[in-house]
Amino acid sequence: MIDTHCHLNDAQFDNDVDLVIDRLTSGGVEAVVCVGWDFKSSVKAREISDLNDNVYYAIGVHPDECDDYNQFEMEDLLRLKSSKLVAVGEIGLDYYHNKDNKFRQMEVFESQISLANKYKLPIIIHCRDAFGDMLTILKKYAPFKYGAVMHCYSGSLEYAKEIIKLGIRISFTGSVTFKNATNLHEVAKNIPLDSFFFETDSPYLTPEPNRGKRNEPIYVFDVAKAVAKLRGIDEDKLIELTDKNAKGFFRI
Numbered sequence: 001m002i003d004t005h006c007h008l009n010d011a012q013f014d015n016d017v018d019l020v021i022d023r024l025t026s027g028g029v030e031a032v033v034c035v036g037w038d039f040k041s042s043v044k045a046r047e048i049s050d051l052n053d054n055v056y057y058a059i060g061v062h063p064d065e066c067d068d069y070n071q072f073e074m075e076d077l078l079r080l081k082s083s084k085l086v087a088v089g090e091i092g093l094d095y096y097h098n099k100d101n102k103f104r105q106m107e108v109f110e111s112q113i114s115l116a117n118k119y120k121l122p123i124i125i126h127c128r129d130a131f132g133d134m135l136t137i138l139k140k141y142a143p144f145k146y147g148a149v150m151h152c153y154s155g156s157l158e159y160a161k162e163i164i165k166l167g168i169r170i171s172f173t174g175s176v177t178f179k180n181a182t183n184l185h186e187v188a189k190n191i192p193l194d195s196f197f198f199e200t201d202s203p204y205l206t207p208e209p210n211r212g213k214r215n216e217p218i219y220v221f222d223v224a225k226a227v228a229k230l231r232g233i234d235e236d237k238l239i240e241l242t243d244k245n246a247k248g249f250f251r252i
């Protein structure tokens with residue numbers, strides 16, 4: 001089982017990251033991707049990856065942090081990457097938190113897409129309340145030769161179909177386990193089996209039945225379980241398939 005997106009570099013894990021990694025390893029999570037959201041957290045993701053065989057990492061500047069984006073700083077991290085750097089992310093657009101800096105967000109997003117292409121890496125996309133502008137940018141850069149995934153998917157089924165046509169993958173978090181997430185359930189039921197995989201986005205978005213607690217990678221099984229149930233297929237079979245998708249995508 002692969003957790004394709006977690007933040008072991010978040011301060012919420014500072015006191016017990018080793019225990020969290022022990023739990024995921026002994027619980028059957030084969031590998032995780034620890035994802036950065038700014039320069040500092042990207043450096044920290046690399047450090048955690050260096051110390052743990054099954055932790056891969058991604059570096060990127062999240063739209064909320066776009067004011068602090070420095071292309072040269074990020075490019076240094078790419079030049080000095082280890083073999084376990086698997087993506088540029090998380091990058092994208094977020095108009096939920098701030099819509100007064102749309103142009104800056106788009107500029108920073110596009111700059112990082114170009115860096116990912118230059119270093120032949122896939123991108124991990126964050127998109128919240130910005131689906132229109134996102135689609136315009138995705139169409140401009142598609143097809144993504146090195147891959148692109150929209151993480152923590154929260155859009156409609158129609159939108160999912162549209163971006164899958166552009167060659168973009170979808171990744172589901174614990175949100176899909178929430179009873180009232182009916183739109184997301186439709187997405188999980190209807191998109192092709194080879195177009196998605198799973199993540200926790202921990203320490204956030206803890207899946208049922210642990211909702212309310214701090215999230216951690218071992219709970220990725222609950223995300224897979226919910227989607228298997230929605231699709232009416234065997235959980236182990238689904239995990240086998242989505243792991244294959246994720247490994248191919250991140251070249252793990």
Ligand code: NI
Nearest residue numbers: 005035090201
């Ligand atoms: Ni995240």
